[in-house]
Amino acid sequence: MTENRHKSIGLSDETAVEMYKTMLLARRLDERMWLLNRSGQIPFVISCQGQEAAQVGAAFALDRSKDYVLPYYRDMGVVLSFGMTAADIMLSGFAKAEDPNSGGRQMPGHFGQKKNRIVTGSSPVTTQVPHAVGIALAGKMEKKDLVTFVTFGEGSSNQGDFHEGANFAGVHKLPVIFMCENNKYAISVPVEKQLACEKVSDRAQGYGMPGFTINGNDPIEVYKYVKEAAERARRGEGPTLIETITYRLTAHSSDDDDRAYRSREEVEQAKSNDPILTFKAYLKDTGAMDEKMEKAIDAEITRQVDEATEYAESAPYAKPEDALTHVYAEEQ
Amino acid sequence: MAMEMRDLPKKETKDQMLTIVQAVNDGMRTLLETDDRIMLLGEDIGKNGGVFRATEGLQEVFGADRVVDTPLSEAGIIGASVGLAVNGFKPIAEIQFLGFIYPAYEQVMTHVSRLRMRTMGRYTVPMVIRAPYGAGVRAPEIHSDSVEALFTHMPGIKVVCPSTPYDAKGLLIAAAEDPDPVLMLEPMRSYRAKREEVPSGRYTVEIGKGKRVKEGTDITLIAWGAMMPVVEKAAEQAEKSGISCDVIDLRTLYPLDRDLIAESVQKTGRAVIVHEAHFTGGLGNDIVSMINDTSFLYLRAPIERVTGFDVPVPFFALEEHFLPTPARVVQAIEKAVHF
Ligand SMILES: Cc1ncc(C[n+]2csc(CCOP(=O)(O)OP(=O)(O)O)c2C)c(N)n1
Ligand SMILES: [Mg+2]
Numbered sequence: 001m002t003e004n005r006h007k008s009i010g011l012s013d014e015t016a017v018e019m020y021k022t023m024l025l026a027r028r029l030d031e032r033m034w035l036l037n038r039s040g041q042i043p044f045v046i047s048c049q050g051q052e053a054a055q056v057g058a059a060f061a062l063d064r065s066k067d068y069v070l071p072y073y074r075d076m077g078v079v080l081s082f083g084m085t086a087a088d089i090m091l092s093g094f095a096k097a098e099d100p101n102s103g104g105r106q107m108p109g110h111f112g113q114k115k116n117r118i119v120t121g122s123s124p125v126t127t128q129v130p131h132a133v134g135i136a137l138a139g140k141m142e143k144k145d146l147v148t149f150v151t152f153g154e155g156s157s158n159q160g161d162f163h164e165g166a167n168f169a170g171v172h173k174l175p176v177i178f179m180c181e182n183n184k185y186a187i188s189v190p191v192e193k194q195l196a197c198e199k200v201s202d203r204a205q206g207y208g209m210p211g212f213t214i215n216g217n218d219p220i221e222v223y224k225y226v227k228e229a230a231e232r233a234r235r236g237e238g239p240t241l242i243e244t245i246t247y248r249l250t251a252h253s254s255d256d257d258d259r260a261y262r263s264r265e266e267v268e269q270a271k272s273n274d275p276i277l278t279f280k281a282y283l284k285d286t287g288a289m290d291e292k293m294e295k296a297i298d299a300e301i302t303r304q305v306d307e308a309t310e311y312a313e314s315a316p317y318a319k320p321e322d323a324l325t326h327v328y329a330e331e332q
Numbered sequence: 333m334a335m336e337m338r339d340l341p342k343k344e345t346k347d348q349m350l351t352i353v354q355a356v357n358d359g360m361r362t363l364l365e366t367d368d369r370i371m372l373l374g375e376d377i378g379k380n381g382g383v384f385r386a387t388e389g390l391q392e393v394f395g396a397d398r399v400v401d402t403p404l405s406e407a408g409i410i411g412a413s414v415g416l417a418v419n420g421f422k423p424i425a426e427i428q429f430l431g432f433i434y435p436a437y438e439q440v441m442t443h444v445s446r447l448r449m450r451t452m453g454r455y456t457v458p459m460v461i462r463a464p465y466g467a468g469v470r471a472p473e474i475h476s477d478s479v480e481a482l483f484t485h486m487p488g489i490k491v492v493c494p495s496t497p498y499d500a501k502g503l504l505i506a507a508a509e510d511p512d513p514v515l516m517l518e519p520m521r522s523y524r525a526k527r528e529e530v531p532s533g534r535y536t537v538e539i540g541k542g543k544r545v546k547e548g549t550d551i552t553l554i555a556w557g558a559m560m561p562v563v564e565k566a567a568e569q570a571e572k573s574g575i576s577c578d579v580i581d582l583r584t585l586y587p588l589d590r591d592l593i594a595e596s597v598q599k600t601g602r603a604v605i606v607h608e609a610h611f612t613g614g615l616g617n618d619i620v621s622m623i624n625d626t627s628f629l630y631l632r633a634p635i636e637r638v639t640g641f642d643v644p645v646p647f648f649a650l651e652e653h654f655l656p657t658p659a660r661v662v663q664a665i666e667k668a669v670h671f
């Protein structure tokens with residue numbers, strides 16, 4: 001029997017299964033978005049597929065009642081863990097008025113939901129990183145004991161905003177967790193052409209913080225590292241950089257054709273390590289989940305995705321005049 | 333290295349039917365073939381051939397040393413291009429979407445545009461920045477920006493914006509030959525809209541010269557880039573109610589073609605300026621000023637502007653309500669004509 005690693009780091013079977021459910025929900029929503037895109041119903045998809053373990057493992061290690069997350073566009077697993085619902089995700093896919101992220105103003109995947117402390121980001125990559133630093137600084141000033149968690153791709157770690165944010169947090173010992181989801185490509189450009197250092201985590205040293213490179217396909221490992229980083233942050237010991245090694249199982253987005261730059265064999269190989277499959281197998285091997293539970297979870301998630309899709313599909317679009325609102329504080 | 337620019341042999345100059353994006357590609361191919369100092373830099377421009385396929389096939393032919401996939405960092409792309417230009421190369425940098433130039437805006441504003449002036453011409457930056465711009469393809473926030481005025485405002489850089497395949501290639505080559513930096517804005521939504529005959533080999537379209545695309549007598553319509561099809565449609569519709577439009581494609585946004593604008597407005601006595609950028613601080617205002625300076629006493633009606641609104645380009649579900657439409661342009665035409 002497989003070694004039970006979640007118990008040894010304080011995770012119950014229930015929580016481990018809850019993590020799996022969240023990962024699977026993210027995957028199924030994402031798959032549905034692609035179908036809707038290919039049938040012309042939603043304009044754009046950018047996927048979490050392959051990165052759910054890193055996302056959910058990390059989010060579960062945070063305090064979901066007070067910490068802040070600043071996700072990047074693939075982080076469906078993070079935002080679902082932080083309280084966003086399947087319907088919320090679909091409303092943004094269809095760009096409907098009720099979309100909680102932005103009333104349909106942004107791309108799907110550009111998450112933000114104030115009530116769940118999911119801080120809005122935008123299309124220019126990495127611009128969310130210094131915001132996480134500022135939120136952490138505000139929390140420190142008010143002694144709120146909160147941690148901010150910010151994610152980005154490995155290509156995006158080349159932007160000035162990453163370096164300036166990381167340095168600021170390092171200098172002021174702020175409670176920030178920087179998590180890079182290294183899926184080996186930035187659109188078509190492989191990581192070797194992005195980084196001169198071997199690992200993204202090597203960059204931590206320059207900013208006075210610990211850096212770790214870990215297996216992003218294993219939610220338990222990610223949970224463990226993020227948990228420790230959050231504890232360090234709460235003890236006032238400053239930021240941490242965690243690089244999770246993953247693989248992007250889809251094309252960059254629905255507008256991309258990845259056959260131009262990576263081989264099918266490589267993608268197939270990665271699919272055999274699909275974290276949804278490996279984590280499911282792990283849960284069954286350790287006895288945390290049985291066949292019956294698995295079936296029930298599958299059915300429940302299919303139902304959620306169907307309902308969310310139907311709801312979002314029939315929800316109204318924003319009114320034309322809404323295009324003119326919210327630029328400044330509205331007059332009373 | 334010392335190879336000079338030269339015209340291609342005559343035999344190769346036969347016409348081909350190309351879209352705008354293919355014409356841009358052909359322009360870069362021609363430049364790479366005929367000038368060793370040309371280099372391309374950008375994100376995903378190599379193996380992938382660019383997210384819009386503008387550089388398709390070029391790395392295969394000219395190698396990864398001349399068609400460079402850069403790290404994801406626009407300040408790095410533009411800053412390094414400045415260095416290349418200072419050291420005698422002619423970089424053509426691709427910014428994936430105009431809205432992603434902001435991280436490099438410092439380089440553009442503080443170096444690209446000023447290096448010549450502050451060194452009294454001892455150092456110069458002959459480089460080209462290419463960027464797809466504009467809304468209308470259901471691309472969302474930031475991907476749809478049309479902020480040409482941020483660049484026409486800054487002395488030291490020229491700005492061109494073709495609306496046809498022929499002009500796209502000709503302006504690109506002219507930009508590469510220019511002794512100063514040129515920003516070429518490419519109308520994303522027209523990239524594949526239509527094909528046109530484009531000569532192979534080297535030719536240029538002069539920077540600073542607009543083009544009259546339709547001759548008329550009652551009113552001048554001025555636009556560029558992705559707004560040209562909108563304006564041409566409006567002109568057709570106005571024609572049906574007996575209004576004859578003189579339609580001008582500016583092609584270069586800095587420096588403006590003062591003579592062409594003045595000549596047309598002095599003939600028609602009326603003008604409508606159309607751009608998708610925001611109303612306030614838009615280039616339309618500079619054109620109004622120019623008409624005031626050159627042709628005030630010829631005017632028979634106030635100059636009309638049809639533009640995007642003073643809001644960030646909105647969500648794709650509503651972008652049709654933001655962008656100027658033929659109907660809005662026709663309204664403005666009628667307002668001016670019946671003033
Ligand atoms: C400033 C900026 N430049 C370019 C882009 C276009 N773009 C979107 S995603 C992307 C690649 C990002 O790669 P990476 O950081 O590795 O994240 P991944 O998509 O692989 O998760 C690029 C170039 C952008 N969004 N913002
Ligand atoms: Mg990546």
